[in-house]
Amino acid sequence: MKESMSITSSTYASALLTLPWGTPLEQWPDNLIAALPRGISRHIVRFVGINRGIVAVKEIGARTAHHEYKMLRELQRLGAPSVRPVAVITGRHPAEEDYGELTAALVTEHLEFSLPYREIFSRHLTVVESEKLIRALSVLLVRMHLLNFYWGDVSLSNTLFRRDAETYSAYLVDAETGEFQPNLSESRRLYDVDIARVNIIGELMDLQAGECLDKSIDVIALGGLVESSYLELWTELTAEESVDASEYWRLSERIDRLNQLGFDVGELKVTKDDSRQVVRIRPVVVDPGHYRAELLSLTGLSVEEHQAQRLLGSIQAYQAVECGPHVGLTQAAHLWMTNEYEPTIAAVPVEMLDKLEPAQIFHEIVDHRWFLAQERGGAVTLPEATASYLESVLPARRDEARLLSTNPSDEDLS
Structure with a gap:
């Protein structure tokens, strides 16, 4: 039997070579077939257990198999949600010489828990x-x-x-x-x-x-x-949004919506037209823990994932509107910390610092700013929103730091 194989990883080679490629896929013995649910396909597909795990084998024309293999490899390279290609098997000749060459096969990894x-x-x-x-x-x-x-x-x-x-x-x-x-x-x-x-x-x-x-x-x-x-x-x-120079909070809101949909902002481009600015956003997909790691790298702040998501949105909005086109995200994060985050947290009275974590306070002030702007129908500065929040919202909150440190069971032990 002559075989020509294209394999993405040499770790699969030995296992694939042991499979009965000289036999049509629908005739493969039951002891090779993994009992997994299969969808409807116009081609013959079987799940096969090998020493590297489980692979899906699909009989398909050689040209189509190579094309699909190429497409799946590129999708994997780009991080797209798709199955991983393993090999294209061609030159499948059966033992019986009078039987023509068998259909080529595409091999992909089985997607676990799918x-x-x-x-x-x-x-x-x-x-x-x-x-x-x-x-x-x-x-x-x-x-x-x-x-x-x-x-x-x-x-x-x-x-x-x-x-x-x-x-x-x-x-x-x-x-x-x-x-x-x-x-x-x-x-x-x-x-x-x-x-x-x-x-x-x-x-x-x-x-x-x-x-x-x-x-x-x-x-x-x-x-x-x-x-x-x-x-x-x-x-x-993908929609473009026109924002006034004093209303970058609207851009922050847009970024928040993207984050909630499972996307991050890969790039922000701002072009000015008289007093207006047109914002173009390039979205990217993110992994779990992405926001915490990025915020820690940029600012040194260690916070929860959703808090980090919100703070990064504020930084990106600040970069787009308040910084020049040649200011990178690292420098913008430093300016944001100096001009926005640190002054806001410094404005919180000492007796209220135990009510919430600093990152949560800033997050709530950003939310409060949005509500104030909606009521006013116009821009609200961060200092204005901070003063309003500290006067009308934070005093009514419980001291969460104190609640966490004074567990009733601990008091009983003392």
Whole structure:
């Protein structure tokens, strides 16, 4: 048997060579096959246990296999949520000489703790849970488009889902029709979205016909949700916003919304037009603990993740509006600490310092500033917001530092 193999890691080579590539995949013995839930595929797919774990093997034409392998490698390099490619197997010749060459195979790593949509829907999801699944796919599609990747065949079948606290995270599992564009056009993006809508409606109708989805669920509305949630998220991530030089708190609010959607700000660009400034934001996806580590590196402040998220948003907004175009984030963070954070915390009376952590106080002052600006219908300076907060909000708060240090059980022991 002649074989030509392309493998991303030599650690897989010995294990892959032992597999029966001279036999059609559908005839592989049961002792090799891992009993994992499989989604619907137009190709033959099997999960196989090897000494490195579990891999998915898909029989597919050689040209398509190499293309998909290349697309998945690039998606992995860019940190996109997708399965990891392992190898393309070509030159599969069976023992019987009169039998033609077998179809090439693409090998990918099995994504642990992931489920195909049919497995999830088989548990009779509620409407709310079903919507979470669709929104997860919308987020995945947005992330692909931000990388200028055109999917071409967006569907629930080509996606795997992992549980993520109270919601789901989606991963691309099929890149046969995908391709990277120098600059993905709006028409290609919207065509991807329309494909997703049509495919999802068809897949959900099929589930209803098989009594895996409650007939009371409006599958047309669920299919439409992928479009509406995609458009909402895309606008939030890419829309330009015009802000006045004295209203950079509005920019901070925009950054907060991005953070809550699971994105960070990779770059802020500000161009001035008379007294207005147009802000362009380039979003990036972040990992857990990202904000704490970055804030500690920039300022030396050690705080909780969501506090760090908010403080970094304030720094980025300060950099965009208050600093010149040649001021880097490190220098902007130093200026922000000197001109904003430290003076604000220094304004807190000594007798109130035990009420909340300094970072939490600053966070609440930023929130308070936003509410004041909404009421006034105009800009509110940070010193104004600080004075108002210290007068009307903080005095009513309990001394949390004292509460934490005076545990009743400790008093009993004394």
